[in-house]
Amino acid sequence: MIKGFKNFLLRGDVIVVAVGLITALAFSTLIKAFTDFVINPIIARAQGGQSVGLGVQLGAPGNKATYLDFGSFLSALIYFVIFMAVVYFLIVVPYKHTQARRGVTVFGDPGPLKTCPACLAEDLPAGASKCRYCTAEQPAGLGDGMPVR
Template sequence: MIKGFKEFILRGNVIDLAVAVVIGAAFTGIVNAIVTGLINPLIALIFQADSLNSLVWKVPTLTGGETTFSWGLILGAIINFLAVAIVVYFVFVYPMNRLKEREEKRRGIGQPDEPSLPTEQELLIQIRDLLERQAPASKP
């Protein structure tokens, strides 16, 4: 049981996942700062961000009371999620992909290989077919 746990912990996937979690936590601060300092003020120019939370739908209940659906809160969460996703993509993912493409291009990785030469058997088949076409049809 201990041996299996040790193999699990030392497997590369677990260590990669742990590194990803730590890096993700570090990037959370950066992304939140960009969203709070840049994206939210841009949204506030279009919408009144404070008023999103006050957008509700009040529905009367059967007992005479009222139930409130806070659809503005949901809309605000969706806008916030999209803002975070946009920041992560355009600030981190897109530039990293471009850097990776440039590095691969510089190293020649991903370049199309030269066409492979035909095998000996393929050459013999081609020669045979050419000889058959060139030879006069012999009649028995």
């Protein structure tokens, strides 16, 4: 039992995922600091004057519970885009390259799809024998006259 657990932990994919998560957490901290200390002041200044930030006060002035803070939302959106770009370019692209050298396709384009004539679901794999939604039998093969995307 311990040997099986050891083999599981030492598999290459588990190690790659662990390193990827650690790297993502480190970049998350860096990007959070960037949005908090660089982007947020720029967004707050965009409103001008003595305002609290980019937003609208719905209730009594000074009540944070009724303040719609568009600046914080915009900052979170920028944070998300930067974080996902870092994950993609520093983790996904090298992983795809490494796996391609091993002959394994990861994150590839989906295969051809067909439409079910019974329920008109458009996301059935071309080789499906039954529809996943209505369970109608599907004609076999790609040359069956059914629309394929």
